[in-house]
Structures are given as structure tokens and as C-alpha cells.
Amino acid sequence: MTELVQTITARDRTRPAWARAVAAAVGPVGSVLLCVSIAAAVLAALPTAGESHYSFAQSLAIIGRTTWERVMLPRAPRMTEGYRNWILTLQSATPLLLTGLAVAVAFRANVLNIGGQGQYVAGAIATTAVAVYLPGPAGLLIPMHLLAAVLAGALVAAIAAVLQRWRDVPVVLSTLLLNFVALEFLRYLLQGPMRARRDDGSLMDPQSPELAAAARLPEFLGAGPSQGIHLGFFLAVASAILLSLLLRWTTFGFRLKVVGQNERAARFAGMNVGRVSFATLALSGAFAGLAGGIQVAGLAPYVLLPDLGTDGMGFTGIAVALLGRLSPVGVVFSALFFGMLNTAFRALERSPLEIHSVAAQAVQGALVIAVLVVTSPRWARMMRRVGPDSKLSAGL
Amino acid sequence: MPVATLELADVRKRFGAVVALDGVSVRFAGGRVHGVLGENGAGKSTLMNVAYGMVRPDAGRVCVAGKDVKLASPRDAIEAGVGMVHQHFMLAGAMTVLDNVLLGDRRIGRVLNRRRAAEQLAALGGRLGLTVDPSARIERLSVGQQQRVEILKALWRDVRVLILDEPTAVLTPAEVDQLFGAVERLRDEGRAVAFISHKLGEVKRICDDLTVLRRGRVVWEGSARDVSAEELARQMVGREVEPIANAVVLGGTGKLSGLPVGDRQADADRSAQRNLRLEHVSADGLHDISLEVAAGQILGIAGVDGNGQQELAEVVVGLCPPASGRVWIKGRDVSELSLKDRLGLGVAHIPNDRQHEALVGTLGVSENLALKAHDRPPFSRMGFVSWRRVREAARALAERFDIRAASVDAPVGTLSGGNQQKVVLARELGMTDEPKLIVATNPVRGLDVAATDFVYRQLLGRRQAGAAILLISSELDELLALCDRIAVLYEGRLTMTQFPSAGRAEIGRRMAGLENAS
Numbered sequence: 001m002t003e004l005v006q007t008i009t010a011r012d013r014t015r016p017a018w019a020r021a022v023a024a025a026v027g028p029v030g031s032v033l034l035c036v037s038i039a040a041a042v043l044a045a046l047p048t049a050g051e052s053h054y055s056f057a058q059s060l061a062i063i064g065r066t067t068w069e070r071v072m073l074p075r076a077p078r079m080t081e082g083y084r085n086w087i088l089t090l091q092s093a094t095p096l097l098l099t100g101l102a103v104a105v106a107f108r109a110n111v112l113n114i115g116g117q118g119q120y121v122a123g124a125i126a127t128t129a130v131a132v133y134l135p136g137p138a139g140l141l142i143p144m145h146l147l148a149a150v151l152a153g154a155l156v157a158a159i160a161a162v163l164q165r166w167r168d169v170p171v172v173l174s175t176l177l178l179n180f181v182a183l184e185f186l187r188y189l190l191q192g193p194m195r196a197r198r199d200d201g202s203l204m205d206p207q208s209p210e211l212a213a214a215a216r217l218p219e220f221l222g223a224g225p226s227q228g229i230h231l232g233f234f235l236a237v238a239s240a241i242l243l244s245l246l247l248r249w250t251t252f253g254f255r256l257k258v259v260g261q262n263e264r265a266a267r268f269a270g271m272n273v274g275r276v277s278f279a280t281l282a283l284s285g286a287f288a289g290l291a292g293g294i295q296v297a298g299l300a301p302y303v304l305l306p307d308l309g310t311d312g313m314g315f316t317g318i319a320v321a322l323l324g325r326l327s328p329v330g331v332v333f334s335a336l337f338f339g340m341l342n343t344a345f346r347a348l349e350r351s352p353l354e355i356h357s358v359a360a361q362a363v364q365g366a367l368v369i370a371v372l373v374v375t376s377p378r379w380a381r382m383m384r385r386v387g388p389d390s391k392l393s394a395g396l
Numbered sequence: 397m398p399v400a401t402l403e404l405a406d407v408r409k410r411f412g413a414v415v416a417l418d419g420v421s422v423r424f425a426g427g428r429v430h431g432v433l434g435e436n437g438a439g440k441s442t443l444m445n446v447a448y449g450m451v452r453p454d455a456g457r458v459c460v461a462g463k464d465v466k467l468a469s470p471r472d473a474i475e476a477g478v479g480m481v482h483q484h485f486m487l488a489g490a491m492t493v494l495d496n497v498l499l500g501d502r503r504i505g506r507v508l509n510r511r512r513a514a515e516q517l518a519a520l521g522g523r524l525g526l527t528v529d530p531s532a533r534i535e536r537l538s539v540g541q542q543q544r545v546e547i548l549k550a551l552w553r554d555v556r557v558l559i560l561d562e563p564t565a566v567l568t569p570a571e572v573d574q575l576f577g578a579v580e581r582l583r584d585e586g587r588a589v590a591f592i593s594h595k596l597g598e599v600k601r602i603c604d605d606l607t608v609l610r611r612g613r614v615v616w617e618g619s620a621r622d623v624s625a626e627e628l629a630r631q632m633v634g635r636e637v638e639p640i641a642n643a644v645v646l647g648g649t650g651k652l653s654g655l656p657v658g659d660r661q662a663d664a665d666r667s668a669q670r671n672l673r674l675e676h677v678s679a680d681g682l683h684d685i686s687l688e689v690a691a692g693q694i695l696g697i698a699g700v701d702g703n704g705q706q707e708l709a710e711v712v713v714g715l716c717p718p719a720s721g722r723v724w725i726k727g728r729d730v731s732e733l734s735l736k737d738r739l740g741l742g743v744a745h746i747p748n749d750r751q752h753e754a755l756v757g758t759l760g761v762s763e764n765l766a767l768k769a770h771d772r773p774p775f776s777r778m779g780f781v782s783w784r785r786v787r788e789a790a791r792a793l794a795e796r797f798d799i800r801a802a803s804v805d806a807p808v809g810t811l812s813g814g815n816q817q818k819v820v821l822a823r824e825l826g827m828t829d830e831p832k833l834i835v836a837t838n839p840v841r842g843l844d845v846a847a848t849d850f851v852y853r854q855l856l857g858r859r860q861a862g863a864a865i866l867l868i869s870s871e872l873d874e875l876l877a878l879c880d881r882i883a884v885l886y887e888g889r890l891t892m893t894q895f896p897s898a899g900r901a902e903i904g905r906r907m908a909g910l911e912n913a914s
Contacts (some may be wrong), residue, residue: 251771251779258767262756267715268747269767270736 028297031374032337035265038066039367043348047357054353062353070347071340083221085343090233091226091299093339095120097236098291099326100316100331101243103155106284107326108247110260111277115160115175116288117314118306119153124296125186128194128208128304131215131297138214145215146235146293153289154282156182161281165274183309190306208304217298225300232294237332239287244328258278288314312329317370325374341367399424402557402586403477407446407456417453418443418612424557424588430580431591431603431620435632435844438609440592443557447590448480449473458534461556470502478548480559485542490534493517493528497549521548524578539701540571540648547578559590560584564598565841568700569904570870576602594632594844596625597873608632633845670727671833671864672712681707683888685721689833689864694855696879697890700909704869704888706748707801709837712866713745714738726832739768742832744824746839748868750813757809761801762790764808765823771827789827797822798850814847821854834858837868852878872900872907 044059054062069076074083075192099116106113126148136144163169189195190206197203199365222228259266259276266273292315296304320338324330343359402424404729409417424430433559434440445451447458449467456464460476467473470480487496493564494514526544543563549560549741564572579589579602593599599606600620604834606619608616608631616623616631621703672689681704689695699705710716714735721855725741735743747753755764766786769775775786790804799818801811808819817839836855840848855878859865868885869875875882882895884906894902 169663249780249783251776251781254763254766254770258756258759261758264752265754265756268735268745268753270714270739271733272736285789338513 022379029115031203032371034372035367035374038370039363040067042366043190043353043355043360043363044137052352059353062351063348064245066347066351067344068071071344082223082227087229088219088346089336089339089343090229091339092342093335094230094233094236094298095291095295095313096316096320096338097233097332097335098239098287098294098336099314101236101239101328102284102287102291102314103321103327104324104328104331105243105247105256105287107321108260109256109277109280111280111284112170112172112173112265113157113160113175113281113284114318115157115178115285115314116317117309118179119156119285119288120292120295120314121179121182121186121309122152122156122285123149123292124304124308125189125292126289127293127296128211131211132194132209135171141215142217142297145297146290149288149289149293151289152291153285153287155285156289157281157285158278161278165278171277179314185308187306194304196303204382206306211297213303216302217294225302226298227257230294230298232298235290235294236335239290240328240332243287248330252276252279277391281315288317291317302391316368322372323368338368345371402447402590403457403459404443404447405457405459407443409442409446409451409453415612416750417427417446417456420458420609420612420614421456422607422614422617424590425605426556426588427583427586428604429583429591429602430605431593431599431600432607432609433594433596433628433632434609435594435846438632439612441561441608442612443609444480444561444590444592447473447478447557448559449478458837474550474553474555477554477556478559479555479557479559480549480554481543481546481563483562483565487534487542487545488876489533491534492530493532493534493537493545493548494530496534496545497530497552497843499549501553509704512661520551522611524551524581525574526578538571539566540568543571543575546577551582553589557588557590559730561590561592562594564593564595565813566701566870569900570908570910572598596628599628600625600644610634629845650768671725672866673724674712675722675724677718677723679707679711679718681888682711682718685711685890687883687890687892688808689866691832691862691864692859693863693881694859694867694879696875696882696895697866698872698875698882698893699868699870699885699901701870705870705885706835707888708845708885708890709745709747709835709866711866712833712835713743728749728901739828742829744831744834744863746820746824746834746836748837748841750816750820751809755808755816758807760805761794761799761808761811761819762787762804764819765790765793765827767823769823769827777798784811793822793826796826797854814843814850817843817847817851821851825854825858830859830861831863832893834863834865835868837864838870838872839867840871872903876900876903 040060040063044056049122055359070085071089072085074086075081076084094191099120102119103113127145130145130148131141134144156172159177160171160174162180163174164171184377187206190208195203195210196207196209216225217231219226219230247257253269255266255276258269258271259273259280263273266276292308295304295308295313315340320334321331322333323337324334341364345357345364348355349357349360399476404420407420409415420439420443422430422432422443426862439711442451446453447467449469449472455567458467460478465472465477467478470910475482488499491499492516494510496511497517497850516566517530521544526548527536528541528548529635534545536547543566543573547558547560560720562897563575576864579591582589583604591599591603603620606616606618606623606628607614608621608628610632615617615634669691670688671691672687674685674687677685685708687695697705697708707716711718714730714733714737718731722729724730725738725743728741729739730741749759756767761781763786766775766781770781770786775782775789787804793799794804797818798810799822800815808816811819839855840851843851855865855867867875867879876895879895881892882898882903883890883892884903884905886909891906893906895903
């Protein structure tokens with residue numbers, strides 16, 4: 001793969017300036033497409049799980065067709081109306097967009113919050129608790145339970161911030177470990193206090209009671225529950241816009257960037273670095289918490305399940321943020337890309353190839369790493385240096 | 397003409413659009429000390445990095461002892477017989493002198509005879525007058541001793557050419573004398589020494605031959621004996637040098653004719669106002685410091701780096717609270733106030749380290765100018781920043797402080813050192829009200845003559861306007877030329893000198909800790 005990209009960028013150097021400008025814009029997109037193609041080839045080369053055997057070419061054709069019909073087209077060919085494919089992508093992109101923003105804002109301030117998963121779990125617990133147990137007027141229920149999610153996420157992140165200020169515990173360590181605390185707390189709640197009962201009073205499998213209809217997020221363009229684009233997607237996009245404005249136009253956003261770029265200079269300019277880091281971490285946790293709340297209240301079966309703790313949304317947020325270059329707008333597009341990947345891999349599991357979900361996850365993970373590598377600025381610089389007239393290639 | 401030990405012939409190097417070296421040819425002969433002079437950006441460092449294998453030239457040849465060599469790395473250069481001592485030392489602090497010297501020496505093989513190596517190293521040092529204990533740990537050594545280790549490290553590999561990059565920047569006057577003694581012995585052994593500097597006085601003192609670079613070309617070369625320092629300065633800059641910076645660069649002493657001294661009566665009136673007062677201040681690295689700086693006065697703090705300069709500046713501006721003692725600014729006790737609170741009293745700070753303390757290299761010029769004032773009117777309202785107003789102010793300041801940048805949005809990191817320092821000055825002196833107290837640490841370090849002159853004029857202008865200035869510097873010449881009074885900081889203790897009756901020799905001795913306050 002290295003050589004392929006190398007030749008592509010190396011040939012670039014001989015082109016006229018306008019062609020290079022076009023190539024520079026297409027470059028990242030092209031690199032991503034290249035990685036996706038290679039991932040497809042790897043999947044096609046894997047032995048199929050099903051009973052029927054397909055050649056490499058046949059497999060590749062199936063993967064291509066499935067991706068086209070199940071991801072790119074608005075709906076599957078058999079269907080006559082609706083945007084089922086696109087809606088699935090948006091549903092899958094929504095929590096990633098928010099956890100991506102959580103990581104992006106923290107990393108911009110050089111606060112290494114890798115506890116997105118734990119904060120996401122905390123948000124999901126808070127939303128469920130408020131929606132299920134707190135009586136309130138139906139109209140206020142949704143704002144209240146989402147606010148609870150935001151606060152819960154911020155609170156869990158704030159624990160890490162307090163530990164850092166009070167005892168110099170590195171944020172990267174405390175946020176990582178708090179993930180496990182949150183996960184086990186979720187399991188405990190679903191085994192005990194929050195575990196749902198059937199009408200006859202017997203215990204169900206570990207899961208919370210179902211959210212009432214008034215607590216579920218409203219949907220658009222859907223034909224039934226969990227079939228449309230829920231409110232959460234719009235909240236996530238609005239969060240991205242707000243964060244973008246915050247970073248660009250507020251004194252706090254400016255301080256956040258300065259602290260992230262050069263903490264020492266921030267201190268020498270009279271900025272309270274501790275306070276900025278604290279607020280950033282809380283904000284970051286708030287985004288992740290909101291993601292958790294939206295995930296429970298926005299999608300069927302509208303219950304809190306133990307699986308939510310290990311769905312990896314928080315961790316994938318790191319990749320989403322990095323691919324989006326830590327910019328809120330970039331994160332929106334990056335989250336959409338990840339949403340499309342999820343939709344594609346889910347469709348491939350159900351395609352004639354019956355690609356096993358474990359294999360799909362492994363390939364998806366490798367694909368994410370490859371995409372991060374080829375879209376990183378350092379990689380682009382390195383590739384430029386390996387042009388035909390550079391000193392590195394002179395020695396090759 | 398003697399055989400050139402190191403010859404660089406028609407060397408060319410471009411970095412993007414910038415031509416760093418435009419066909420430079422220099423011959424460094426054995427048994428001679430050859431000075432390479434030039435302003436920042438003249439190409440000195442690039443040229444020396446070519447000779448040391450750190451930069452590959454686009455064209456031209458490098459010959460060592462008459463043979464063409466291809467240098468792909470410093471390792472190649474050392475094997476060819478060229479060694480270099482960098483301005484910033486590259487030593488492992490927790491290891492001993494001997495370990496540092498042996499590091500990377502591939503001749504050692506698998507078995508290390510430490511005792512024999514230590515004896516050889518001590519013998520080498522003794523022969524050159526560079527005595528240092530091979531078993532001492534680097535972090536325990538003074539800067540001057542660390543430099544000796546760097547020189548010994550190069551000579552241990554038996555290099556025939558030794559490049560010294562700005563070697564005197566961190567030394568006391570006495571340490572400079574010792575260094576020059578060693579350089580002379582190296583010359584007498586027949587080695588070639590390349591001496592990179594922008595201090596004309598020193599260059600005249602130690603060098604046999606000189607090459608002056610300007611904008612990547614050799615503009616003057618010849619014998620050091622036949623040329624005046626004034627002529628060299630003119631060659632470096634390409635025009636007549638301004639009087640203030642000139643005097644400092646030439647190593648002048650005492651007060652300057654070109655310095656705006658101002659009205660004596662006004663000075664006397666103002667000196668009643670103590671803009672800064674420290675009483676028995678102790679902090680980490682500072683012991684019982686008391687000092688006063690009046691309005692319209694420059695108090696110089698002399699001393700070798702690392703004797704409490706950074707700590708003193710931080711205590712005064714409010715970055716570090718004093719452990720005991722009190723700090724007054726404009727008659728107000730500010731001991732408990734943070735830096736942010738002290739800003740309102742008119743405290744300007746020009747930190748020691750432009751890139752890490754004063755500026756954020758990735759952010760634009762205007763954003764750096766707004767670093768301290770971004771949350772104050774007129775630039776901010778209700779937590780929002782008006783970047784339009786910041787840009788307007790930035791454009792005006794860029795004009796006033798002669799900041800040369802592609803635009804006010806250009807990242808500060810892309811600016812030259814001189815322009816970066818002008819951004820710092822513009823922020824500290826121009827972005828808010830007239831400062832009452834200026835704390836400046838090594839404000840012209842690494843700047844060329846023109847930028848140096850600009851900085852000095854700005855500081856002297858503020859002195860005229862009634863600011864109290866605390867000028868902390870490791871360049872004694874700078875302090876002698878600019879200050880009203882000079883105190884010496886040694887191991888965290890401050891002693892006043894009887895400057896100007898105390899001359900540079902006495903102050904130099906105190907900087908080395910050889911003489912205590914009388």
C-alpha cells in the first residue's frame with residue numbers, strides 16, 4: 001500500500017501547478033477510497049463463512065454490489081419509497097458524531113480524554129433513570145432526561161479533572177480507568193436496582209424497563225418506531241455547530257486553543273490553565289454523555305442494555321475525531337464516513353458472503369488505522385518529501 | 397597557502413523559496429582559527445550543518461584533507477574528521493562525563509575498559525586545559541564545564557576540524573578566557589577551528605581568518621588582523637550600523653553617546669516613585685532578594701543563566717508566588733496577586749524563551765497579540781472576541797513595530813526571530829496602556845543587529861516615558877550599555893554593584909561567584 005500511495009504522490013510532482021492543487025484536494029478523499037478498496041479486497045479474499053463457495057472475483061462483486069445497494073443508494077432496490085439506507089447511516093453516525101466532538105474538543109486543549117466510553121455509559125444511565133423513574137410532564141421529559149445525560153457525562157469527566165488538580169493523576173489514566181468503573185456500575189444496575197420485571201413480577205434478562213413513548217426521541221421520515229432520523233442526529237449536528245462557534249468566537253474557545261497549543265505560553269499570558277482544562281474536560285464529557293442518552297432514547301428497543309457498555313462508541317470517537325482533524329466540521333464528515341462503514345459491514349454480514357461479524361470488526365479496525373495514517377498531515381508531508389526531486393529519494 | 401583541512405566549494409542550498417546558501421566557498425586551514433560571521437539568516441548555521449552532515453547541499457563539494465566526501469549524517473562527518481559543538485548541548489544529564497564522551501563511539505567494541513578510557517580522557521583534557529572530572533555527573537556541572545565535555549566529546553573521536561557554534565553565548569567572562577585558551581592550544585596542535593559568532597569583539601580576539609556571510613553569500617574574507625570591528629559590522633549588515641546595537645555588539649563598555657539620556661531633573665523627580673520593590677523575597681531558587689526600581693530607570697541583573705534569573709522574573713510578574721517576603725508594584729502590595737491581576741497595574745513581560753513562553757507558534761500574529769488582552773474591552777464583550785477589532789489593532793501595531801509578516805493571520809512560527817520578538821514587544825508595550833514596569837529577560841538573544849537595535853530603542857523609549865525596567869541578561873555588554881544600575885545574581889542571591897564605578901572585570905568576577913558583596 002505504501003508503494004502505491006508513493007507512486008501516486010510521486011507522479012504528482014511532475015504535473016503542472018493546477019493539477020497538483022486538484023490532487024491536493026482529492027488527495028485525502030482518494031487515500032480514503034484507496035484504503036476502502038483494499039479493505040474490500042481483503043474481505044473478498046477471506047474464506048466465506050457460509051456453505052457456498054465464491055471465487056475472489058465473485059466475492060469482490062458481491063461486496064461491491066452490497067455496498068452500492070445497501071449504503072450508497074437511498075434505499076434497497078426492492079423498496080419503492082423511503083431512505084432506509086441513508087437513515088441507518090445517520091443513526092449509526094449520531095453517537096459517533098458526539099463522542100467524536102467529545103474527543104476533538106478535549107484534544108484541542110491537549111487534554112487526553114479517552115474516557116468517552118465511560119461518560120457515554122453515564123449519560124445512558126442518567127437518561128434511563130430520569131425517563132423511567134422520574135414522574136414529570138410529558139413535554140418536559142425529553143429535555144430533562146437529555147440534560148441529565150449531559151450532566152452525568154460532565155460529572156464523570158470532572159472526576160478525572162478533580163483527580164488531576166488535586167493529586168496530579170494524569171487525565172489519560174483516570175479517564176481510561178473510569179471507563180471500567182462506569183461499565184461495571186452499568187452491569188450492577190442492570191442486575192439489581194434497575195433490572196426490569198415482567199408483569200408477573202419475575203426478573204427479565206438484565207435490562208432496564210422500557211422508556212415510555214413520551215420519553216422517546218421524535219423521528220422524521222420514518223415509517224415506524226426507530227425507522228427514521230431521530231432528534232438526536234439534529235442535536236448532534238447542532239452541537240458541532242455550537243462547538244465550532246465556541247472555538248472560533250469566544251474568549252473561552254480562544255483560551256482552550258492556546259492551552260492546547262502551548263500551555264506554558266498560556267500560563268505566561270495569565271490564563272488559568274487548570275480552570276481551562278477543567279472546563280474543557282467537563283464539556284467533553286457532556287458531549288459523550290449526550291451521545292449515551294440519545295442512544296437509549298433514540299433507538300429501539302428503548303431500553304438500557306449491558307451491551308451498551310461495550311459497544312465501543314466512546315473509543316471509536318477517538319478515531320472519528322482524529323480523522324476529522326479535531327475540527328467540529330471535520331468531525332461531522334468523519335462521523336458520516338464511519339456511519340457508512342458501519343452500515344456497509346452490517347449489510348455484508350447478511351450478504352451471501354455471510355462475512356462473520358468478528359472478521360468484519362477486525363478488518364474495520366485495520367481500515368480505520370490505515371485511513372488515519374494516510375490522512376494524517378505528517379504522512380502527507382512525508383510523501384511529499386519522497387518525490388523524485390527530494391533528498392530522500394536521491395538516496396533510494 | 398596552507399593545505400585546507402576542510403574545504404566547502406560553491407555550496408548551494410535552498411529551503412523552498414528561500415536561498416540559504418548561494419554558492420559559498422570557504423577554506424578552513426589546519427593551525428588556524430577561522431571565524432564565520434553573519435546576522436541571523438545569513439547562512440552561518442546552514443553552512444556549518446552542511447560541513448557536519450546535518451544538511452545536504454543542493455550543489456557544491458565538501459572536501460576534508462583534500463578528499464571529496466559525501467556526508468549523509470554527523471556520523472559520516474565525525475568519521476571524516478569533522479566535529480561540532482552545538483549552541484545547545486546534547487548531553488545526557490543523568491550520566492557521567494565519561495559515559496557521555498563514550499556514547500556513540502563505535503570504536504569501543506563490545507568490552508569497555510572504563511578505567512583506561514577515563515585515564516585517556518583526563519589526559520586529553522589536561523593537555524588542552526579543559527580539566528573536568530570524568531566520573532562527575534553532567535547535571536552537577538556548570539554550563540561552562542558542560543561545554544568542555546562537548547568539546548572533549550568531539551576531540552575524543554580525534555577530529556581534525558572542530559566547529560564551535562556560538563560557543564560564548566552561555567559563558568561568564570572568565571569561562572570565555574578558558575575557552576579561548578583551549579582553542580589556542582587546538583590551533584597549536586594543527587587542528588582547524590571554525591568559530592561561529594556574531595560578537596565582533598570576540599571574533600577579533602581569537603580568530604586568524606574571517607569570513608562574513610550575508611544573505612547566503614560570502615561578502616568579505618580575509619585576515620582578522622587587518623580589519624576593524626566597525627568595518628566587519630558594516631559588512632554583516634550591509635550598511636552603517638545603528639549606534640546603540642553597534643556599541644553592544646562591539647563589546648563597548650560604559651554609557652553610550654547615542655543613548656537618549658533625557659532630562660536630569662525629570663529623572664530625579666521620577667526616581668522618587670518606586671515602580672517595583674522587592675523586600676526579602678525568597679522562593680524556589682531565590683534567597684532573600686531585595687531590590688528597587690524607580691520610574692524611568694533600568695536595573696540590570698547580570699549573571700550566568702541558571703542562577704535564579706527565571707525565578708526572579710516569575711516572582712516579579714506573578715507566575716510564582718514568593719515563599720516569603722513582599723513584592724510591591726507602584727506602591728501596591730501585589731505579593732498575593734496572580735499574573736492576571738498584575739496585568740492591570742501595567743506589568744509588561746518579555747520572557748526568556750520566545751517560542752515556548754511568549755508566543756504560540758501555530759497561531760497567527762493577531763491571535764498572539766491578543767493573548768493577554770483577548771478578554772478585555774474593546775476586544776471582548778460578554779465572553780465573545782471581536783476578531784475584527786483584534787485584526788485592526790494588529791495591523792496598526794504591525795505598522796508601528798515594523799513587524800514583517802505575510803499578513804496579520806500568518807502563523808507566528810513562520811516569522812523570523814526578530815519579527816517574532818517584535819510581536820512580543822508589540823503585545824507587551826502596545827496592546828494595552830503604557831506599561832509601568834517592564835520585566836525583560838535576554839530580550840535580544842538570537843536577534844540580528846537591526847532587530848537588536850530596534851528592541852533596545854523600544855526599551856529606552858519606555859524608560860524615557862517613565863517605565864521602570866528590570867533587564868535580566870546574561871550578556872554583560874548589553875547591561876553595561878543600557879542600565880542605570882547593575883546587580884549580580886549568583887546562586888539565587890542578589891548583590892548590588894557600584895556600577896558604573898565597578899567595571900566589567902569586577903562584575904564578571906561576581907558573576908562567577910569569585911567575589912562577594914562588600
